Amino acid sequence: MSAHVQSAPFDPAAQLRDFGRGAGAIVTFTGIVRDEGGTLSALEIEHYPGMTERLLAEYGERAANRFGLSDWHILHRHGTIAVGEPIMMVATAARHRRAAFEGADYLMDWLKSRAPFWKREIRRDGSVAWVAARDGDEDDLARWQDA
Amino acid sequence: MSAHVQSAPFDPAAQLRDFGRGAGAIVTFTGIVRDEGGTLSALEIEHYPGMTERLLAEYGERAANRFGLSDWHILHRHGTIAVGEPIMMVATAARHRRAAFEGADYLMDWLKSRAPFWKREIRRDGSVAWVAARDGDEDDLARWQDA
Amino acid sequence: MTLEVLYFASLRERVGTPRETVETQAATVRALMAELSARSAGHAAAFADPASLRCAVDQQLANLDAPLDGVRELAFFPPMTGG
Amino acid sequence: MTLEVLYFASLRERVGTPRETVETQAATVRALMAELSARSAGHAAAFADPASLRCAVDQQLANLDAPLDGVRELAFFPPMTGG
Numbered sequence: 001m002s003a004h005v006q007s008a009p010f011d012p013a014a015q016l017r018d019f020g021r022g023a024g025a026i027v028t029f030t031g032i033v034r035d036e037g038g039t040l041s042a043l044e045i046e047h048y049p050g051m052t053e054r055l056l057a058e059y060g061e062r063a064a065n066r067f068g069l070s071d072w073h074i075l076h077r078h079g080t081i082a083v084g085e086p087i088m089m090v091a092t093a094a095r096h097r098r099a100a101f102e103g104a105d106y107l108m109d110w111l112k113s114r115a116p117f118w119k120r121e122i123r124r125d126g127s128v129a130w131v132a133a134r135d136g137d138e139d140d141l142a143r144w145q146d147a
Numbered sequence: 148m149s150a151h152v153q154s155a156p157f158d159p160a161a162q163l164r165d166f167g168r169g170a171g172a173i174v175t176f177t178g179i180v181r182d183e184g185g186t187l188s189a190l191e192i193e194h195y196p197g198m199t200e201r202l203l204a205e206y207g208e209r210a211a212n213r214f215g216l217s218d219w220h221i222l223h224r225h226g227t228i229a230v231g232e233p234i235m236m237v238a239t240a241a242r243h244r245r246a247a248f249e250g251a252d253y254l255m256d257w258l259k260s261r262a263p264f265w266k267r268e269i270r271r272d273g274s275v276a277w278v279a280a281r282d283g284d285e286d287d288l289a290r291w292q293d294a
Numbered sequence: 295m296t297l298e299v300l301y302f303a304s305l306r307e308r309v310g311t312p313r314e315t316v317e318t319q320a321a322t323v324r325a326l327m328a329e330l331s332a333r334s335a336g337h338a339a340a341f342a343d344p345a346s347l348r349c350a351v352d353q354q355l356a357n358l359d360a361p362l363d364g365v366r367e368l369a370f371f372p373p374m375t376g377g
Numbered sequence: 378m379t380l381e382v383l384y385f386a387s388l389r390e391r392v393g394t395p396r397e398t399v400e401t402q403a404a405t406v407r408a409l410m411a412e413l414s415a416r417s418a419g420h421a422a423a424f425a426d427p428a429s430l431r432c433a434v435d436q437q438l439a440n441l442d443a444p445l446d447g448v449r450e451l452a453f454f455p456p457m458t459g460g
Contacts, residue, residue: 013160021231024181027174027251029244031460034171046386047459048452051436076459084168088460097176097259097377098287101252104174108244108460114438116452117459118386130387133456140245178377193303194376195369198353223376235377244460255377261355263369264376265303277304280373 001064001072003056005047007079012089020071020093025100029108031087041122043087043131045078048116052076059110067103069094074107076117109140148211148219150203152194154226159236167218167240172247176255178234188269190234190278192225195263199223206257214250216241221254223264256287295319297362299330301340302371305347308340323349323368324358340370348373378402380445382413384423385454388430391423406432406451407441423453431456 012030020026033043060072071093081087088111092103111117119131159177167173180190207219218240228234235258239250258264266278297316301309320326324344331338341347344358350369351360362368380399384392403409410424424430427441433452434443445451 013163016160020179022181024179026177026179029248030173031244032167032171032173034169034242046389048383048385048433048436048454051433051452054436095181097178097255101176101248101255105248108248112244112460113457115459116385116433116454116457118455119458120386130455131458133458193306195300195302195350195353195371198350198369201353259377260374262376263302263350263371263374265372266375267303277372278375280375 001060003053003060003074005049005052005056005076005078007077009081009085010075010077010089012086015073015075015089016091019073019091023070023093023100024095025097026091026093027097027100027104028089028091029104030089033081033083033085033087035083036121039123039125040083041124042083043081044120044122044128045076045081045087046118046120047076047078052116055115056111059107059115063092063103063107067092067094067099067106069099069103072103072107074111076111076115078117080122106144109137109144112137113141148207150200150207150221152196152199152203152223152225154224156228156232157222157224157236159233162220162222162236163238166220166238170217170240170247171242172244173238173240174244174247174251175236175238176251177236180228180230180232180234182230183268186270186272187230188271189230190228191267191269191275192223192228192234193265193267194223194225199263202262203258206254206262210239210250210254214239214241214246214253216246216250219250219254221258223258223262225264227269253291256284256291259284260288295362295365297326297365298367299326300367300369302369304372305340305370308336310334310336318362320362322358322362323351323356323360326362326368327358327370346372378445378448380409380448381450382409383450383452385452387455388423388453391419393417393419401445403445405441405445406434406439406443409445409451410441410453429455 073091076088090107092100094100220238223235237254239247241247300313327341331341383396414421414424
C-alpha cells in the first residue's frame with residue numbers, strides 16, 4: 001500500500017519486488033513517453049505538491065475498499081521525462097483477476113482526470129505545448145460513477 | 148509477439164525486458180498460486196501439447212487485431228507449481244491505456260475458459276482434487292461475444 | 295476409419311489411459327462416445343455426463359455433434375481451468 | 378481575509394507567478410476571480426474562460442461557487458492531464 005511522487009526515473013520491475021504477497025492476481029499498468037512520430041524530445045510534468053501525494057493515497061485506499069484489493073502501489077513522476085521512459089505506474093493485487101483488473105483500470109481513469117498533474121510537450125523543433133485534456137478521459141471516469 | 152508454454156519457473160519482470168518498445172501503455176497480468184489458507188501445497192497443471200501453443204498464438208493475434216495492440220506476450224506454465232510461484236502472465240502494449248487494458252482482460256477471460264489447461268490441487272493433507280471451472284468465468288468470457 | 299483418441303485430466307483418470315487408437319464407423323463425436331462407453335466401466339463413467347465434457351477435433355474445440363469424417367485426432371476433457 | 382492563491386501550468390504562465398497572497402472580502406471562488414481579473418491583463422486572460430478552469434480549495438477539488446469563508450489556500454489550474 002503506497003503512493004509516491006518523484007522526479008527520479010524508476011524501474012517498474014524493481015517496484016514490484018515484494019508487492020502483493022499472498023495474492024492470486026497482480027495487474028500492472030505502466031505509462032511510457034511515446035516519441036509521437038519522432039517529433040517529441042521529452043515531457044515535462046508539473047504537479048501540486050502536497051495535494052498530489054494526499055490524493056494518490058486517498059484514491060489508492062478508495063480502490064482497495066471498492067474492489068477488495070490486498071495491495072496497491074501508485075508511482076508518478078514529475079519534472080522532465082525523456083522519450084521511452086516510464087512516466088507512472090499502478091499495480092493492484094487481489095484474490096481474483098477481476099478485482100485486480102478493475103482496481104487498476106479505476107485508478108488509471110482517476111489519475112488521468114483528477115490527479116493534479118499537468119503535462120507539457122518539449123518538441124524536437126524547440127517548441128513547447130501544454131497537453132490538452134481529452135474528452136474521452138472524462139467519459140472513462142464517468143464509468144465508475146463516483147467522480 | 149510471443150506465446151510460450153513451459154514447466155520451468157519464470158520471473159515476470161525478466162519477461163518484460165524489451166517488451167512493447169515505442170508503446171505508450173503496458174498492462175501486465177500475473178497469476179500466482181495462492182496458499183488457500185495454508186491448505187495447499189502446490190498446483191499441478193496438465194495441458195494439451197500442440198493445441199495449447201497454437202491456440203495461445205492464435206488468441207494473441209486475435210487480441211492484437213481487435214484492440215490494436217503493438218505487442219503482446221503470453222506465458223503459461225504446466226507441471227507442478229509451488230504456492231507463491233507465478234502460474235502464468237499476459238502482457239499487452241498499445242498506444243493508449245484502454246486498448247492495453249482491454250487486450251489483457253480479454254486474453255485472461257479467454258485463457259481461463261478456452262485454453263486447454265487443467266489444474267489439480269495438491270493439498271498439504273495429501274489429498275488431490277481437480278479444480279472445477281467457475282460459472283463466472285463463462286460469464287466473463289461472454290462479455291466479449293466471440294467465444 | 296482409424297482415430298487417435300486423447301483423454302485429459304479427470305477424463306484421463308476415469309478412462310485409465312491418456313490415449314488409444316480407435317477403429318470406428320461412427321459419424322459424429324456423440325456416436326463415437328456411445329461406442330466407447332461400451333469398452334469399459336471407466337469409459338462409461340467418463341462419458342456419463344456429456345454436458346460436463348468438452349472435445350477437440352483435430353485440435354479445434356468442437357461440439358459433440360461434430361462429424362468425424364476425415365478426422366485423425368479427437369480429444370475429450372473436462373471444462374478448461376487455465377489462467 | 379488573507380488567502381494564498383496558487384496557479385499551475387498554463388494558468389501560472391498567464392498570470393506570471395506561481396503564487397500570490399491576496400487580501401479579499403469575496404464570498405466565493407467566482408467572486409474572487411472577478412476581483413483578480415482586474416489585477417492585470419495576465420490575470421484577466423487566465424480567468425477569461427471559467428469553463429476551462431479548475432480549482433482546489435484548501436487542496437480539495439471544488440467548484441467555482443465554493444465559499445471562501447475560512448479558506449487559507451486556493452489553487453487555479455487547467456483540466457488535469459496525469460497518467
